[in-house]
Amino acid sequence: MQELKELNITMNALVKEERFNEFFNLFDPIARIALQNDEYCYLIDLYLNRSKVLYNLGDIQSCIADLKKLTEWMDEHGTDGQKTKYLNTYATVCGELGDQRKYLEYLTKAKELAIKINDVYTLCKIYNNLGVYYLDEKQPENAVNILLKPLEFWDQIDNEYEEEILVFVRLNLSKGYTELGEYQKAEELFDLLFAYIEGKQMTKTAIYVLQYKGLWFKAQRRYEEAKEILLNAKDYASINNDVILLEQINKILVEVITEIGDKDSLIAIQKDYIDSLLKIKEINLSQSLLQIEMSHNEKQYESISNKDPLTSCYNRDYFEKTTKKWLRKAKDTSQLMGFFIFDVDSFKQVNDHYGHLVGDDVLKHISNLAVDCLSKYDSIFARYGGDEFVAIVKISTYEELTEITDNIYKRISKSVITFDEGTIPIRVSIGVSTNANGMITEYREIFKLADDALYESKRNGRNQYTMKC
Numbered sequence: 001m002q003e004l005k006e007l008n009i010t011m012n013a014l015v016k017e018e019r020f021n022e023f024f025n026l027f028d029p030i031a032r033i034a035l036q037n038d039e040y041c042y043l044i045d046l047y048l049n050r051s052k053v054l055y056n057l058g059d060i061q062s063c064i065a066d067l068k069k070l071t072e073w074m075d076e077h078g079t080d081g082q083k084t085k086y087l088n089t090y091a092t093v094c095g096e097l098g099d100q101r102k103y104l105e106y107l108t109k110a111k112e113l114a115i116k117i118n119d120v121y122t123l124c125k126i127y128n129n130l131g132v133y134y135l136d137e138k139q140p141e142n143a144v145n146i147l148l149k150p151l152e153f154w155d156q157i158d159n160e161y162e163e164e165i166l167v168f169v170r171l172n173l174s175k176g177y178t179e180l181g182e183y184q185k186a187e188e189l190f191d192l193l194f195a196y197i198e199g200k201q202m203t204k205t206a207i208y209v210l211q212y213k214g215l216w217f218k219a220q221r222r223y224e225e226a227k228e229i230l231l232n233a234k235d236y237a238s239i240n241n242d243v244i245l246l247e248q249i250n251k252i253l254v255e256v257i258t259e260i261g262d263k264d265s266l267i268a269i270q271k272d273y274i275d276s277l278l279k280i281k282e283i284n285l286s287q288s289l290l291q292i293e294m295s296h297n298e299k300q301y302e303s304i305s306n307k308d309p310l311t312s313c314y315n316r317d318y319f320e321k322t323t324k325k326w327l328r329k330a331k332d333t334s335q336l337m338g339f340f341i342f343d344v345d346s347f348k349q350v351n352d353h354y355g356h357l358v359g360d361d362v363l364k365h366i367s368n369l370a371v372d373c374l375s376k377y378d379s380i381f382a383r384y385g386g387d388e389f390v391a392i393v394k395i396s397t398y399e400e401l402t403e404i405t406d407n408i409y410k411r412i413s414k415s416v417i418t419f420d421e422g423t424i425p426i427r428v429s430i431g432v433s434t435n436a437n438g439m440i441t442e443y444r445e446i447f448k449l450a451d452d453a454l455y456e457s458k459r460n461g462r463n464q465y466t467m468k469c
Contacts, residue, residue, distance in 0.1 A: 029309035040077035058242025
């Protein structure tokens with residue numbers, strides 16, 4: 001299903017660029033479409049991505065819930081690549097909750113499968129997590145050796161994934177070098193890490209950078225500096241409601257403030273530490289990693305939405321059903337209606353040159369302008385598929401239809417999309433037909449007339465409209 005394929009590319013790009021609000025807004029409608037069409041491969045990708053985002057945002061309970069949901073589909077529908085990612089994420093959550101036995105067990109399974117299918121990208125992430133495992137086990141030398149493993153595969157990693165893997169490896173190497181007393185090596189890595197997180201959303205990875213720098217100060221008995229940066233990390237963890245990180249940071253702060261000798265601060269931090277321990281205990285009691293049940297996702301799969309998930313205008317299914325009803329009714333009332341087909345000119349070149357996210361912005365931009373132009377009329381505007389849109393509008397005269405068409409065309413064709421690399425002028429070809437005051441009652445017929453008009457616009461040079469009235 002081409003639409004889901006394109007949306008999946010968009011969702012992957014949104015996660016990579018940390019545009020999480022947009023990702024969450026699109027998630028439910030896309031998941032409904034995937035489930036409605038039994039497209040489990042895309043559904044699994046969606047949940048794998050969301051579990052990853054939720055983990056990075058510190059929402060461990062929701063992350064576990066998504067992993068639980070994935071178990072319903074993974075064995076029957078998951079690819080080996082998806083299973084590898086699932087096992088690695090599952091292992092990471094086990095480690096986060098302190099279950100070292102399961103952490104190593106699932107990392108080992110993930111590693112074996114990644115090697116089998118030659119999934120170098122996921123294998124590098126698994127080695128990173130194995131390094132974390134050995135850091136947790138107080139074996140920094142083994143951890144550093146493991147963390148250097150991804151460099152052996154560097155020539156096999158796609159350029160788009162290099163930075164992501166480097167950040168994780170540098171983060172955990174900085175901790176490993178700190179524990180080995182190699183402070184200069186750790187400091188060089190911290191310089192790179194702070195440059196990376198500057199201006200970015202403070203997710204779990206960014207907060208770990210602050211936490212590990214605090215450990216670096218603490219290891220060198222620079223307690224005041226450690227306290228300052230750890231309090232900063234604590235604030236961000238609190239904002240994210242990341243109880244696991246809060247417990248870790250509070251524990252370190254207790255040790256640091258004890259060394260400083262600030263009794264008042266120590267009492268407050270000890271209280272926070274106890275509170276975070278109690279919250280974690282509550283999570284472990286009520287949300288078992290193996291038995292967690294979904295409590296809030298059932299309704300999202302009941303029926304397919306009437307809206308296109310990307311542009312928020314109506315979708316093809318709703319448009320066709322409603323237009324057919326309007327055409328039948330117009331036969332009795334002689335209601336005049338205009339029918340539009342819009343096609344974005346040179347859209348493939350925009351996608352190829354600027355990327356899918358910019359292409360998506362173009363589609364959303366056109367949709368918003370057209371919906372605004374039609375808002376004062378009894379009308380429906382919908383995304384038909386890919387870069388095609390359709391619309392139907394009830395009008396009084398043919399002159400009114402010409403005025404509407406001209407207004408929409410001018411609004412769109414005079415607009416531009418502005419982004420970091422510059423601007424893109426928007427160009428569309430439009431075909432328009434009518435129902436001949438109720439004489440045309442078949443959807444197929446009115447569509448073909450508009451499609452013929454669109455073809456004429458394309459043939460005559462694009463970026464224009466043609467009316468067959």
